[in-house]
Amino acid sequence: MxxxxxxxxxxxxxxxxxxxxxxxxxxxxxxxxxxxxxxxxxxxxxxxxxxxxxxxxxxxxxxxxxxxxxxxxxxxxxxxxxxxxxxxxxxxxxxxxxxxxxxxxxxxxxxxxxxxxxxxxxxxxxxxxxxxxxxxxxxxxxxxxxxxxxxxxxxxxxxxxxxxxxxxxxxxxxxxxxxxxxxxxxxxxxxxxxSSIAAIRAAVRLPAPRSRVTVPAGAELDVPGISPLFTANADFYRVDTALTVPSVDPATWKLTVDGMVEKRVELSFQDLLDMGLDEYSVTLTCVSNEVGGNLVGTAKWLGVRVRDVLAMARPRSGADMVLSRSVDGFTASTPLQALTDANRDAILAVAMNGKPLPLEHGFPVRMVVPGLYGYVSATKWLTELKVTTFAADQAYWTPRGYSAKAPIKLSSRIDTPRVDKPVAAGPTKIAGVAWAQTVGIRSVEVKIDGGDWQQAKLSTPINADTWVQWSLDWQATSGSHTLSVRATDRAGRMQEQKREPIAPNGSTGWQQTFVRVS
Known part of the structure; x- marks a missing residue:
């Protein structure tokens, strides 16, 4: 050159x-x-x-x-x-x-x-x-x-x-x-x-709840490697469309309830607190959770029932959907029936595991709806509830190829042993979690290699909206082994075996994992 x-x-x-x-x-x-x-x-x-x-x-x-x-x-x-x-x-x-x-x-x-x-x-x-x-x-x-x-x-x-x-x-x-x-x-x-939102959140003092979650004896199994009964805030999955976490001051926050209602309602953060808070244990699942995935977690949520808020506005006949809106423009379409059902405690949550909502999890107010995937229910940084119909309105993910209605599918997961961590030969435990929100888990079965399905031990459930832990004693022998798990809910429905992708309304399939025993 x-x-x-x-x-x-x-x-x-x-x-x-x-x-x-x-x-x-x-x-x-x-x-x-x-x-x-x-x-x-x-x-x-x-x-x-x-x-x-x-x-x-x-x-x-x-x-x-x-x-x-x-x-x-x-x-x-x-x-x-x-x-x-x-x-x-x-x-x-x-x-x-x-x-x-x-x-x-x-x-x-x-x-x-x-x-x-x-x-x-x-x-x-x-x-x-x-x-x-x-x-x-x-x-x-x-x-x-x-x-x-x-x-x-x-x-x-x-x-x-x-x-x-x-x-x-x-x-x-x-x-x-x-x-x-x-x-x-x-x-x-x-x-x-x-930005003073973090300091404002730290200064928030929530009133004592009128009721607290009762955790029964035996609700948590003592098995190393199993998911904790309650997921720590720092470990809770986060999937949303917000590129940066919105800053919302509870002093200026306002919730508007309008649309097909007899009365338009506006609530401040203090108005919401004055309604009285109750504590709920609910497992949330993301529609993007693959079989065996970790986009699922359980927390104690403090909040107000959505049906009590909607009752103030009095939805009109013919409405079948509530379009919830975030301050950043995200919307979710939730069946009105799921929010007004007396047997399902859908809430406007203000606290998570005993503390004001973390900023990234929707501070100051978010929705928590048992039994529905987050993209149709769990709106963070909530600012509006529009009572409407599925025919008249679409939420953020519906035109992008996801179902407008998305009940969470019965599922189970193996937490331990893991494919990347060999175990020693001898007595060990196979363990994990299973969930069937609003219905509850009846049984979990495990198959080792080509053997028969074996009944696992279940933890004592807190409620039908919270996952349960399960475990099975195993005499592990040297070599490679295949572990499979499936669950059955309290209505007698067995977890779907066929593998389906996450779109348009959640993955299905029995988890199968490989384990090396030394």
């Missing part, structure tokens, strides 16, 4: 670096403007939220299966990488032809503005961070590439100024890069520091 070719290749790399730095300035300036105008209106969050809304069902399922609760972190990281790659390309284009790279920044700004304005509650002011950031990035790119051209031309001409032009370009690019990092990180830290 001759010197001319090396110089050309080096110039292209420097142009790509200038573009990437300009992209960083685009994001940093946008975050700074968002800090003083509309928080969480930055381009990455706006475009990320838009992507979540338009992503096809298979991509959503893949992301949850592979990344679990880190799916949003992966999305943000991917978008950030895409921005820097695209900005680097813009730098090369600007070097090739003036204003072409800047035009690419303008397109990126328009995309970010459009994505921002599609968000629930967005105003024209919400578009300002992306617009200002795009202009700043484009101007810096034009300036840096101009300096790079001067250096390139001076070097080609053998001019003495080439060294000085090189130093100017490198210094200016370095200063811009450092400034972007400082401004971007500073604005994020500033946003976190000025």
């Amino acid at each position: 001759n010197q001319r070719t090396k110089n050309r290749a080096g110039t292209i790399l420097w142009a790509a670096l200038a573009g990437a730095v300009s992209g960083g300035v685009f994001l940093a300036v946008a975050e700074l403007v968002a800090l003083v105008t509309v928080r969480d209106a930055g381009p990455i969050l706006a475009v990320g939220s838009f992507v979540i809304d338009i992503v096809p069902r298979w991509a959503k399922e893949f992301a949850i299966e592979v990344f679990g609760s880190n799916d949003k972190l992966f999305l943000l990281a991917s978008l950030g990488l895409a921005v820097f790659v695209a900005a680097a390309v813009a730098g090369v284009l600007e070097l090739w032809r003036r204003r072409l790279g800047a035009a690419l920044f303008a397109v990126a700004g328009v995309v970010a503005v459009v994505a921002t304005l599609t968000r629930t509650g967005a105003t024209l002011l919400s578009a300002l961070p992306s617009a200002v950031g795009a202009v700043a990035g484009a101007l810096l790119l034009t300036f840096l590439i101009g300096r790079l051209r001067r250096w390139r031309d001076a070097r080609a001409a053998g001019a003495a100024e080439a060294g000085l032009d090189r130093r100017r370009f490198l210094v200016l690019t370095g200063v811009a890069a450092v400034g972007a990092v400082v401004a971007g990180v500073g604005s994020r830290l500033g946003s976190a520091a000025t």
